[in-house]
Amino acid sequence: MKGTVLGFDVQTGEGVILNDQDVRYAFSKMNWRDTLAPMKGQRVDFEPWGTMANNVFLDIQFGQFTSLPAADMSFTDAVRSCFRRATDFQGxxxxxxxxxxxxxxILCSIVISMISSDFRHGGGGIVALLGIAAFFAWLYLFVVDLSVSVRRLHDTGRSGWWVLLYFTVIGTIPVLIMMCFDTDYRINKWGYPAK
Structure with a gap:
C-alpha cells in the first residue's frame, strides 16, 4: 500500500502515514525498513496491519528522497541534503x-581563494598539495551543484537538460530565471512536488 509520511518524532521513534485513501496508520522506528530516516512528506510503500504500518520502505518508484518541508529547511539542512543526494539526477x-x-x-569559493592566495606567497610543496586538494574539492562541488540544478529544474516541470545552458555565456541568465520559479505542484515523471 502507498502513502505519505505525515510526521515522525525522532525522540519517541513513532510516526504517522496517510495512505492514498485518506486512512492514517501509525508506525514505529522498528517498522521502518529503509536506510534514510523517516521525514515528513516522504512517499512510502508499506503493509497495513490493523491500524499500524509494517515493513515501511521509501517508494523508489518515484526516485525521490524528499527532505524537510520548506518552512523547516535550514541552511545546514539544505547543504546536507545536497551532499547526501550528490549523484541523484532523477528527483x-x-x-x-x-x-x-x-x-x-560561493562562500566555499571565497574561502578557498583566500587560503590559496596566502599559501602562494609561502611557496613550496604545500602550494602544489593545496592546489590538488582545491581542484578535487571544486570538482566534487561542481557535481553536487549540477545534480541540485537538475533536480531544481525537474521541480519546476522542466527537463534537466536545460542545465546545459549554464555552459554558454548567454544561457546562464535564462537558467537562473528558471531556478526562481515556484514548485510545480503536480506529480511529474520525476516524482512528487518537493514541497
Whole structure:
C-alpha cells in the first residue's frame, strides 16, 4: 500500500502515514525498513496491519528522497541534503535547497581563494598539495551543484537538460530565471512536488 509520511518524532521513534485513501496508520522506528530516516512528506510503500504500518520502505518508484518541508529547511539542512543526494539526477529539489547550496558554493569559493592566495606567497610543496586538494574539492562541488540544478529544474516541470545552458555565456541568465520559479505542484515523471 502507498502513502505519505505525515510526521515522525525522532525522540519517541513513532510516526504517522496517510495512505492514498485518506486512512492514517501509525508506525514505529522498528517498522521502518529503509536506510534514510523517516521525514515528513516522504512517499512510502508499506503493509497495513490493523491500524499500524509494517515493513515501511521509501517508494523508489518515484526516485525521490524528499527532505524537510520548506518552512523547516535550514541552511545546514539544505547543504546536507545536497551532499547526501550528490549523484541523484532523477528527483526534485525546492528553491530553498538550490539557493542555499548556491550560497554555500560561493562562500566555499571565497574561502578557498583566500587560503590559496596566502599559501602562494609561502611557496613550496604545500602550494602544489593545496592546489590538488582545491581542484578535487571544486570538482566534487561542481557535481553536487549540477545534480541540485537538475533536480531544481525537474521541480519546476522542466527537463534537466536545460542545465546545459549554464555552459554558454548567454544561457546562464535564462537558467537562473528558471531556478526562481515556484514548485510545480503536480506529480511529474520525476516524482512528487518537493514541497
Amino acid at each position: 526534485r529539489s525546492r528553491r530553498k535547497e538550490y539557493w542555499y547550496f548556491r550560497i554555500f558554493g
